Amino acid sequence: MVKVVICGAAGGIGQPLSLLLKQSDLISHLALFDVVNAPGVAADLSHINTRSKVTGHGKEAMSEALKDAHTVVIPAGVPRKPGMSRDDLFKINAGIIRDLAEGVANNCPNAFVLVISNPVNSTVPIVCEVLKKHGVFNPKKVFGISTLDVVRSSRFVSEVNPAVDPSTRVTVVGGHSGVTIVPLLSQIPGGFVDGLSEEKLGELTHRIQYGGDEVVKAKDGAGSATLSMAYAGARFTLKLLEATVAGKSGLVESSYVNLDADVEHTAEFKSKTGLDYFAQDVEFGTEGVSKIIPLPEVSAYEKKLLEAAIPELKINIAKGASFITDSA
Numbered sequence: 001m002v003k004v005v006i007c008g009a010a011g012g013i014g015q016p017l018s019l020l021l022k023q024s025d026l027i028s029h030l031a032l033f034d035v036v037n038a039p040g041v042a043a044d045l046s047h048i049n050t051r052s053k054v055t056g057h058g059k060e061a062m063s064e065a066l067k068d069a070h071t072v073v074i075p076a077g078v079p080r081k082p083g084m085s086r087d088d089l090f091k092i093n094a095g096i097i098r099d100l101a102e103g104v105a106n107n108c109p110n111a112f113v114l115v116i117s118n119p120v121n122s123t124v125p126i127v128c129e130v131l132k133k134h135g136v137f138n139p140k141k142v143f144g145i146s147t148l149d150v151v152r153s154s155r156f157v158s159e160v161n162p163a164v165d166p167s168t169r170v171t172v173v174g175g176h177s178g179v180t181i182v183p184l185l186s187q188i189p190g191g192f193v194d195g196l197s198e199e200k201l202g203e204l205t206h207r208i209q210y211g212g213d214e215v216v217k218a219k220d221g222a223g224s225a226t227l228s229m230a231y232a233g234a235r236f237t238l239k240l241l242e243a244t245v246a247g248k249s250g251l252v253e254s255s256y257v258n259l260d261a262d263v264e265h266t267a268e269f270k271s272k273t274g275l276d277y278f279a280q281d282v283e284f285g286t287e288g289v290s291k292i293i294p295l296p297e298v299s300a301y302e303k304k305l306l307e308a309a310i311p312e313l314k315i316n317i318a319k320g321a322s323f324i325t326d327s328a
């Protein structure tokens with residue numbers, strides 16, 4: 001039985017994400033949890049004639065929803081409005097994520113946990129610290145979903161140079177907010193960056209780093225990216241299921257992870273930077289993270305971007321981790 005739980009399933013991301021996951025035969029039970037409207041969304045989805053059973057679980061039924069889950073995807077919490085940073089969401093979302101992580105520790109301690117809720121740079125450390133507190137932390141099983149940064153990069157690159165197919169993978173590392181998002185455009189095959197002026201490269205990098213703001217502004221108070229995020233979230237979740245359920249090897253996706261997930265390939269980076277978490281290309285295996293792919297040789301421009309990302313990431317990580325450790 002492969003039970004996948006969506007926490008925040010009735011929301012802007014939760015609904016289309018649930019719809020996309022309903023199409024997968026790898027899932028046998030899709031459990032939708034939300035503090036509002038979960039039974040309604042579940043009833044609707046349950047009429048679709050694919051393999052999975054769908055159940056809805058309201059406010060009082062978190063434990064029932066999470067019980068024995070294989071994978072838990074978390075897009076629960078509030079989104080940004082214009083003028084807000086992702087970090088401004090911490091006040092509300094940190095507590096929501098802590099409570100859901102407690103639920104995971106108590107009901108499905110072996111589950112893969114995929115965190116979408118912002119600020120991802122801090123919510124992932126919150127989940128990890130809660131799981132550590134309960135003695136059930138496995139760094140190979142907790143993922144911050146930064147896939148939307150990769151999806152945007154591929155799209156925006158193809159707009160700058162139509163010769164690059166929009167499905168071309170772009171390596172994006174760092175974290176998931178502003179300067180912590182570091183696209184490694186020098187890695188795109190075919191000498192993509194060589195054809196760009198310094199100004200164009202700066203503009204494209206900035207667009208990738210602040211792509212979320214474009215949507216927040218266009219939605220004008222009605223929230224942030226939901227449909228592109230659902231696409232990115234489904235792509236990540238399904239790839240992980242292909243590795244963990246169907247046993248496919250060699251699948252790679254970028255993710256914001258605890259670097260202890262692969263000490264062999266991260267020890268040097270960790271001691272050099274002092275970072276415990278970083279988004280990097282991750283190869284999936286049956287246990288979750290099978291390998292964190294080391295950073296490639298980066299350009300001088302990207303080196304500067306990394307230098308700007310690291311101190312900001314440290315602040316975000318410390319804020320998330322101490323939210324749990326200081327209250328112990």
Ligand SMILES: NC(=O)C1=CN([C@@H]2O[C@H](COP(=O)(O)OP(=O)(O)OC[C@H]3O[C@@H](n4cnc5c(N)ncnc54)[C@H](O)[C@@H]3O)[C@@H](O)[C@H]2O)C=CC1
Nearest residue numbers: 008010011012013034035076077078079116117118148229
């Ligand atoms: N990682 C990424 O790339 C992205 C992350 N996000 C983040 O995802 C989160 C959700 O965004 P939207 O779906 O647009 O927001 P939304 O407000 O439309 O939906 C959030 C849902 O979470 C539910 N919820 C609130 N507290 C809950 C709890 N304790 N347990 C279960 N469900 C709960 C709400 O009832 C609501 O249905 C936001 O924090 C947003 O910033 C958004 C886009 C991209």
Ligand SMILES: O=C([O-])CC(=O)C(=O)O
Nearest residue numbers: 080118148212213224225
């Ligand atoms: O911008 C936001 O607040 C939502 C998000 O994380 C994104 O779209 O990348």
